[in-house]
Amino acid sequence: MSESSDPPLVLLHRLPSFNYFDENLSRDFRILNTDTLSEPLPIFLSRHAASIRAIVSVGGLSITSELISHLPSLQILVCTSVGVDHVDLAECKRRGIAVTNAGNAFSDDVADFAVGLLISVLRRIPAADRYVRSGNWENLGDFQLGSKVSGKRVGIVGLGSIGSFIAKRLEPFGCIISYNSRSQKQSSPYQYYSDILSLAANNDVLVLCCSLTDQTHHIVNREVMESLGKDGVIINVGRGKLIDEKEMVKCLIEGVIGGAGLDVFEDEPEVPEVLFGLDNVVLSPHAAMATPGSVNNVAEVALANLKAFFSNQPLISPVQLD
Amino acid sequence: MSESSDPPLVLLHRLPSFNYFDENLSRDFRILNTDTLSEPLPIFLSRHAASIRAIVSVGGLSITSELISHLPSLQILVCTSVGVDHVDLAECKRRGIAVTNAGNAFSDDVADFAVGLLISVLRRIPAADRYVRSGNWENLGDFQLGSKVSGKRVGIVGLGSIGSFIAKRLEPFGCIISYNSRSQKQSSPYQYYSDILSLAANNDVLVLCCSLTDQTHHIVNREVMESLGKDGVIINVGRGKLIDEKEMVKCLIEGVIGGAGLDVFEDEPEVPEVLFGLDNVVLSPHAAMATPGSVNNVAEVALANLKAFFSNQPLISPVQLD
Numbered sequence: 001m002s003e004s005s006d007p008p009l010v011l012l013h014r015l016p017s018f019n020y021f022d023e024n025l026s027r028d029f030r031i032l033n034t035d036t037l038s039e040p041l042p043i044f045l046s047r048h049a050a051s052i053r054a055i056v057s058v059g060g061l062s063i064t065s066e067l068i069s070h071l072p073s074l075q076i077l078v079c080t081s082v083g084v085d086h087v088d089l090a091e092c093k094r095r096g097i098a099v100t101n102a103g104n105a106f107s108d109d110v111a112d113f114a115v116g117l118l119i120s121v122l123r124r125i126p127a128a129d130r131y132v133r134s135g136n137w138e139n140l141g142d143f144q145l146g147s148k149v150s151g152k153r154v155g156i157v158g159l160g161s162i163g164s165f166i167a168k169r170l171e172p173f174g175c176i177i178s179y180n181s182r183s184q185k186q187s188s189p190y191q192y193y194s195d196i197l198s199l200a201a202n203n204d205v206l207v208l209c210c211s212l213t214d215q216t217h218h219i220v221n222r223e224v225m226e227s228l229g230k231d232g233v234i235i236n237v238g239r240g241k242l243i244d245e246k247e248m249v250k251c252l253i254e255g256v257i258g259g260a261g262l263d264v265f266e267d268e269p270e271v272p273e274v275l276f277g278l279d280n281v282v283l284s285p286h287a288a289m290a291t292p293g294s295v296n297n298v299a300e301v302a303l304a305n306l307k308a309f310f311s312n313q314p315l316i317s318p319v320q321l322d
Numbered sequence: 323m324s325e326s327s328d329p330p331l332v333l334l335h336r337l338p339s340f341n342y343f344d345e346n347l348s349r350d351f352r353i354l355n356t357d358t359l360s361e362p363l364p365i366f367l368s369r370h371a372a373s374i375r376a377i378v379s380v381g382g383l384s385i386t387s388e389l390i391s392h393l394p395s396l397q398i399l400v401c402t403s404v405g406v407d408h409v410d411l412a413e414c415k416r417r418g419i420a421v422t423n424a425g426n427a428f429s430d431d432v433a434d435f436a437v438g439l440l441i442s443v444l445r446r447i448p449a450a451d452r453y454v455r456s457g458n459w460e461n462l463g464d465f466q467l468g469s470k471v472s473g474k475r476v477g478i479v480g481l482g483s484i485g486s487f488i489a490k491r492l493e494p495f496g497c498i499i500s501y502n503s504r505s506q507k508q509s510s511p512y513q514y515y516s517d518i519l520s521l522a523a524n525n526d527v528l529v530l531c532c533s534l535t536d537q538t539h540h541i542v543n544r545e546v547m548e549s550l551g552k553d554g555v556i557i558n559v560g561r562g563k564l565i566d567e568k569e570m571v572k573c574l575i576e577g578v579i580g581g582a583g584l585d586v587f588e589d590e591p592e593v594p595e596v597l598f599g600l601d602n603v604v605l606s607p608h609a610a611m612a613t614p615g616s617v618n619n620v621a622e623v624a625l626a627n628l629k630a631f632f633s634n635q636p637l638i639s640p641v642q643l644d
Contacts, residue, residue, distance in 0.1 A: 015464070108472040112495060116447050116471075119438030123613070125604065126448040132605035133598045137591040142337070143607045148615040149438075150430040168494045173434060269459040276455045282447065283454035285465045291445070293470040 006030065008310055009051045011071075014058035018080075020299050021058065028307060029054070045070050054078060054309070056302055065091040076309045080298045082106055082162070082289070083239055084319055085212040093321035100305040103317025104161045105297035106289035111165035113288035114207055114237045117261030118154070118170075120282045121233050122147045122205075127279050147231070147258075150174040155203035157196060157219065158210025158238065159185055166207055178203060181210065196220070200227035205235065212239035222247040222256075231258040237288045240266040249274055252281060263288040328352065330632050331373045333393075336380035340402075342621050343380065350629060351376070367392050376400060376631070378624055387413040398631045402620045404428055404484070404611070405561055406641055407534040415643035422627040425639025426483050427619035428611035433487030435610035436529055436559045439583030440476070440492075442604045443555050444469045444527075449601050469553070469580075472496040477525035479518060479541065480532025480560065481507055488529055500525060503532065518542070522549035527557065534561035544569040544578075553580040559610045562588040571596055574603060585610040 010029040014021055025031050032052065037044050049070045056078045057063065063077060065088045076098040077087065084101050092099050120126055123146040131143055154170055156163045156179040167177045167190060178191035180199040185192070193199040196219055200206060206228060210216050220234065220243040228234070234257060236243060245266040251257045252275070259280035265271050268286055275281050289298075304316045332351045336343055347353050354374070359366050371392045378400045379385065385399060387410045398420040399409065406423050414421050442448055445468040453465055476492055478485045478501040489499045489512060500513040502521040507514070515521040518541055522528060528550060532538050542556065542565040550556070556579060558565060567588040573579045574597070581602035587593050590608055597603050611620075626638045 108496065109470060112441060112471040113445055113447075115495075116438065116441030116445050119434060120442060120447050120451075123435055123438050123609075125435075125438050125442050125606065126451040128606040128609055129448040129604050132593055132607050135593075135595060135598060137593065137607050143609050143612070145612050145614055145617070146609070148431060148613040149434040151615075169491075172490045172494060173437075174430065271454055271457075271459065273457060276457060282451050284447065284450040285454050285459050287445075287450055287465050287468070290465070290467050291470040292467055293473075295467070 008053040009048070010054040010056055010306065011052045012056045012058075013061045014056070018058045018295070020295065021056065021302070024299060024303050025056065025306070028303075054306060056080070056306070060086055063087040063092075068092070068095060068097070076100070076306070078302050078305050079319075080105075080302055082110070083211055085239060085241075089319070089321055098309060098315060099319040099321065100302075100315050100317050101319050102289075102298050103301050105301045105317075106294050107161040107165050109291050109294040110162045110209070110237050110288045111169055113263065113284075114162070114166050114209065114235055115169045117235050117237070117263065117282055117284070117288075118205060118207065118233070119149055121235070121259045121261040121280070122149050122152070124279070126282050151176070152205055153178070153203040154205045154207060155179065155193070155199040156190075157181075157199065157206060157208045157242075159188060159190070160209070160211075162209045162237070163207070164188075166209065182215075196224055197227050200224045200232070203228070204231065205233045208234065208236045208238040208242045210238055210242065212241050217241055218244040220244065220248070222251065225251040225257045228257055230255055233257070233259045233261070235261040237263045240264040240268060245272065252278055330375040331370070332376040332378055332628065333374045334378045334380075335383045336378070340380045340617070342617065343378065343624070346621060346625050347378065347628070350625075376628060378402070378628070382408055385409040385414075390414070390417060390419070398422070398628070400624050400627050401641075402427075402624055404432070405533055407561060407563075411641070411643050420631060420637060421641040421643060422624075422637050422639050423641050424611075424620050425623050427623045427639075428616050429483040429487050431613050431616040432484045432531070432559050432610045433491055435585065435606075436484070436488050436531065436557055436583075437491045439557050439559070439585065439604055439606070439610075440527060440529065440555070441471055443557070443581045443583040443602070444471050444474070446601070448604050473498070474527055475500070475525045476527045476529060477501065477515070477521040478512075479503075479521065479528060479530045479564075480538075481510060481512070482531070482533075484531045484559070485529070486510075488531065504537075518546055519549050522546045522554070523551075525550070526553065527555045529557040530560040530564045532560055532564065534563050539563055540566040542566065542570070544573065547573040547579045550579055552577055555579070555581045555583070557583040559585045562586040562590060567594065574600060 007029050011032050013034045052071050053073050054076045058080045079101050082102045151174050153176045159179040159181045180193045180196050249272050261282040263284040329351045333354050335356045374393050375395050376398045380402045401423045404424045473496050475498045481501040481503045502515045502518050571594050583604040585606040
């Protein structure tokens, strides 16, 4: 650890339920928990901001250039999400502030959930559950057939650790995997499409698990959905803004695409109400990464990043600021 | 085909919606479709029974010794299910009647669905879907965390083609597979438990995909569920009667086990109503095998079995009558 006498001061911003951080962090750091402040955040910052050397951010606090401007000693921002679209990365780069994310802490759980959503949409599992729970199986007659999983062509948008884990899981289902990403991965055995329109045109399912950036904002627009086609299914475990949600809702209703499994939405926790009445969608409250196991994993990764930084060791899961 | 002048007479008993059989069968056989009879079945049988050489049975018609006794020329019974617990196999053996089943026609789809149920129960996907559809995500607060899929110990009861396909699919999730079956499979890489109590005690999830026989009736009883334990999950894609359903309902309510994903029930289409109120179960109307693809596959298998039999070729998917 740092040779200075006092442990570094860490600003901890977390959801109330994520209290497992406090004890572990406080062994090696002085913690300022925004959740237990006795004064408003701006006043608090005006008193302590000069000493804050790190932020641990659990959940969606926007790390704007304005917030950063109040923190002259800030050296590292530890995020517990995979995506860091809530951070002004350009400002962090300019100031030389290191940024870390969840790394692979969530990758297994998000990949598991993505495959679960994919099977749930194709085989209509929540619809089957509603059907039986209606208590009316006998009178309803045959349950509407779902669509086969085995043999489906699945196009993955973003072949990072989560995308690779999804691909690996889908292989023994007999799914045929291809992908789109910023650049072709030489080590990947899967077919690469350099543009998402071709990926959509050549697949039955699109799985979105890329970062949200200016380049990927609304990467799935109406044209992409038209390419995917009327039996096509979209699974989104990335960020809501990867899809033009308004167009997606229209496409689902008009039958331009066949279905969707959505863990994320453009304006969470708002969800377009019209989706509640559709049988060809499966909805989830941004829970793909949420298991007790992943929550422990990410706390470990966050702590390991902080400790590494203040010991001048390499970071565990740095975000490249390019 | 047979050298006799007339094509063999086949009694076709099918669900009304399974009409894809008629055209394919009628190319090579004379068909008596019980669904289009102009007279009651007993009267019909009294006039035609003597000439019927084959039955193609789609769905749950009980093939009893009494029914068989009316059919002196019956040589082959072609079933379109995997399980043949609705057939008096002893009587078929005594009479020398060949029996065939769906073979592997459903194996991919049932395995896909079983994995889908497993993820759905552990990660609470239909519960998540209900949560979002309630329109109340903002006020409900955090969604209750599910349980991790990766790393779970999964015990498979019945390592036939479906069980093997399930195991193969779960491997890249990092699940640890073991199994119970009548005898150890020398070619299997998975740990074998010769009794289901040990299997339950050493696993987090039990997946039931064995045949229903006198030996496997209620193979999952209260003792097995107590061994599986309070976080344990049961997935049933076999037959409802593999589980003592009354005890299972109690165990789910009392927290003796953690959850269940059930495609089959003891007295379908009856489902214990108390299950409709439970959040830790996922229910499905015996739909694991039902996709357009599987329905075509099984029609092909049925036809291939019939053609093989009347050409004195080996059957595609014979049921061993032991």
